[in-house]
Amino acid sequence: MPREGILVQAPYRRMTGEQVQQIHHASMELLTDPGMLCFNRQAADIFQASGAEVAPVPDSDTSCWLIKIPEALVLKAVESAPKTVKLGARNEDNSLIMHGDEPRVFLVSGSETNFWLDVAFETYVKKSSPGVELQVPEFQLRRGTVADLCRAARLCEHLDTLDAFIRPVNIQDKDVTEDNKDVNKYFASLNNSTKHVMAGLTTLSQLDNLVKMAELIAGGKERLKENPIISFITCLVKSPLQFVDDTTQTVIELSRRGLPTVVSCAPQGGTTAPIREDGIVVQINAEILAGITLSQLVNRGTPVLYGAVPVRARMDNLHDSYGAPESSQYNIDCVQMARFYKIPCYSTSGVSDVKIPGLQSSIERMFSNTVTMMSGPQYLHCAFGLLENNLTFSPVQAVLDDAHFQMIKFFLRPPRIGEQELAQSLTQIREVMGTAQKLYIRHIRRLLRSGQLSPPYPFESEGLEDNVLALAGQRMEELLSRPVEHIDPATTRRVFEEIPGILPRLNTYEGGEHGV
């Protein structure tokens, strides 16, 4: 049985059907006027061979082509892109099955930050009343390591609401190089989580090693096809409207191999895209469709996700402001566009602008996570634990996010209203009206332990103090102390024998310090 996710019964829509059509037609216009700039020769050739108008851009510093993609080509690609995409998992019960026309939401961590935020709770004594002590969180930033990635994967394995894993921290150990980064980040993730693992490629040269590793772990080439335990996210378009050379090549290679890929674009409203909702949405829609068209021209039917990462710029420093309500508006519009094309949607929410966990981070995240989930994206990259505009990963924040997602998922449960339920309620009301106390409390008991009542906030303090972070920190330690199901010894041995570059300290069975 795959993971259930949460099926949003009446998804929130910002745009009318007419507005969706308008965005679609305007996007088609953009793809022919001005069209897409392309810095990848192979992609230009593929488009030209398929009937697109391709012309070299004169006076360009590097090789560059202008591609005008006709609507018919885009529509054919939309038609051939699978409407159902399966992302497998080492434990197949953790698989995700996404239908483009079904608003069933799966929650996903990531994406990659450079910094890991440690927290320690120090005791302070009040100057004016030395008897009064206070636990104060102290934060420390440090560059992420492969050991941190193992910890993050273990933590995420035990976060109930998290459906799939995108690594939240970049591995920056001295012995991690461009050539061994991909195998190490995927192996560290797969060995510490039985959920689906998605990542971006650092270098295309490692793709075949990665696929071979995934085949070994999944149980063979055919098994990997049936149960794709890994997938990829590739931002092949640099906004506005430019196919980048290396990531475009990555999409071509992933498509050739039929590997599930998020074709993502991340325009920033105000700098690399219009800040107005209509402008950024029409542009990102055109960019994503251009990428999907390329993938389908390479290999009809290769599984893709409509990858939307639109964000508004902050006006004080031009950083990404995921906390701005406009960013949620952009994302919700993209969810509607993806559903219009019936292609499963990768959407974004939850990143906070602030540097540390606390009130601001929780408010910003609850807001964008709730409204974006209500729109029903299939694969919601909701940034478990990410802070500071996507620069920092805080495991304590990830634990808080899990608790907050429990609330949102509970809220999104469909109402249980039907003849049987109403008959029960009428009986109950009549029964209570016949008692002296006229209280319903006794009737709660039937629901109390059935999971039909939402639990209290798990990090509530007893008195006037705020212990949310301290309690979340305790929960984090408890989750990290739980075991995870590692890759079995025989498979681990084969992976280490056949896949070059994996760090020995990741070997669970050879005394690896980060393998266990």
Add this chain to the structure above:
Amino acid sequence: MSEDILALLKENVIQGRATRDDEGLMGDMAGQPAVAELTQEALKKHINLEKIIKEGLTEAMQVVGDKFSTKEFFIPDMLASAEAVTKAMDILRPHLEKSGVESKGKFVIATVKGDLHDIGKNIVAILLRGSGYEVTDLGTNVPEEKIVDVVRESQPDFVGLSALLTTTMDSMGDVIESLKKSGLRDKVKVLVGGAALSEEFAKEIGADAYCLDGFQALDVIAEFKGGA
């Protein structure tokens, strides 16, 4: 044999099962004898009344209270257990009167004049009954004269006054003043409670104790009795 019945009685109080129809905590006990049936059974077997109350009911409520304090149990569980004990006490009462065993104490409770809110008051009444107290519930919007009359006639050990509104909480002070004027203030402990109240307010109007909730009311009463 009597131990078996008392153990079952205790377990069923913890499960909050007043009668055979009740499903219990996990919803799977309907049809099995519950507190009412087991109390009848205990009487048939001539088990000592005080033993039934102590080992079957009071000890069970202590377990329930402990589970509540560790958040294993919630208010609905406490109330269900208290109601189950009330059921047992209703069955035992005629026998207790015959044998001369006294209740733990008399408690008069009311929502004061001008206020119609009674959820908190009702919960306190259920908990007190479930803990073996004899409770007279005067209802809502009760004028001070009526409370004074009842105190005079039934001579309770405790009076509990409840109010939700800031506009009606002052009536509690009026009740205490009336008790003083009637010469009854020293004969009864006055406990006050309600969302708008505080410890300071209770002191200000001359109440004997402020109770945050029903469970605190039980503790406060136990302290008064211990000190008596």
